[in-house]
Amino acid sequence: MPRLYVISASTRPTSVGRGLARWISELAAEQDAFDTGLLDLGEIALPFMDEPEHPEAGVYRHQHTKDWSATIAAGDCFVFVMPMYNGGFSAPLKNAIDYLYQEWQNKPVGLVSYSAGKTGGAPAIEMIRPVLGRVGLRPAARTLSVPAIDAYVDEQGRFTATPELRAQARAVLDAVADLAVAPEVEHASA
Numbered sequence: 104m105p106r107l108y109v110i111s112a113s114t115r116p117t118s119v120g121r122g123l124a125r126w127i128s129e130l131a132a133e134q135d136a137f138d139t140g141l142l143d144l145g146e147i148a149l150p151f152m153d154e155p156e157h158p159e160a161g162v163y164r165h166q167h168t169k170d171w172s173a174t175i176a177a178g179d180c181f182v183f184v185m186p187m188y189n190g191g192f193s194a195p196l197k198n199a200i201d202y203l204y205q206e207w208q209n210k211p212v213g214l215v216s217y218s219a220g221k222t223g224g225a226p227a228i229e230m231i232r233p234v235l236g237r238v239g240l241r242p243a244a245r246t247l248s249v250p251a252i253d254a255y256v257d258e259q260g261r262f263t264a265t266p267e268l269r270a271q272a273r274a275v276l277d278a279v280a281d282l283a284v285a286p287e288v289e290h291a292s293a
């Protein structure tokens with residue numbers, strides 16, 4: 104089974120989206136299509152990108168980069184669970200992507216966004232697309248954007264989905280699973 108990592112892209116200690124990421128990973132585990140793990144960028148706590156070489160070289164000086172590289176290299180596909188901050192995706196997610204290159208190449212990614220407001224962070228999904236293209240990640244055709252995120256997360260940080268959200272999240276995971284078995288394409292770096 105492909106190894107799927109759900110990446111929680113908020114590093115705030117009070118992150119609301121962490122509950123959504125946990126729920127997505129539980130749903131993925133239920134679907135029996137993946138060997139699922141959850142990565143929390145708040146726990147991983149990468150500093151701002153501090154490698155002397157370009158990531159494309161794959162030559163890493165720092166232990167935090169070697170660890171991050173090994174983790175992402177072990178993943179076959181991903182789901183990014185992203186808060187929207189000021190109309191875009193989170194800076195820690197961009198930083199975590201920028202650290203690596205080969206490790207992301209040709210791997211499918213499902214995009215899940217959330218926000219306090221009505222858009223559910225859909226603009227953050229559009230904003231990340233060109234970045235995914237640069238590192239060769241292949242976005243799944245289906246996405247999920249959760250508006251008014253606070254309404255779904257209780258005081259223990261547990262996310263409770265509506266049937267509609269559950270169906271949309273399943274569709275994202277199915278689309279990632281489909282891509283995970285699709286033939287790889289040669290990535291042309293722009």
Ligand SMILES: Cc1cc2nc3c(=O)[nH]c(=O)nc-3n(C[C@H](O)[C@H](O)[C@H](O)COP(=O)(O)O)c2cc1C
Pocket residue numbers: 113114115117118119120121186187188189190191217218219220221222252
């Ligand atoms: C720096 C910052 C910027 C934000 N910008 C937006 C925004 O543009 N639109 C919106 O609907 N919500 C915005 N919010 C609200 C977040 O979507 C909401 O607080 C969400 O819970 C953040 O995710 P997190 O708790 O997992 O970090 C912002 C929150 C923060 C902290």
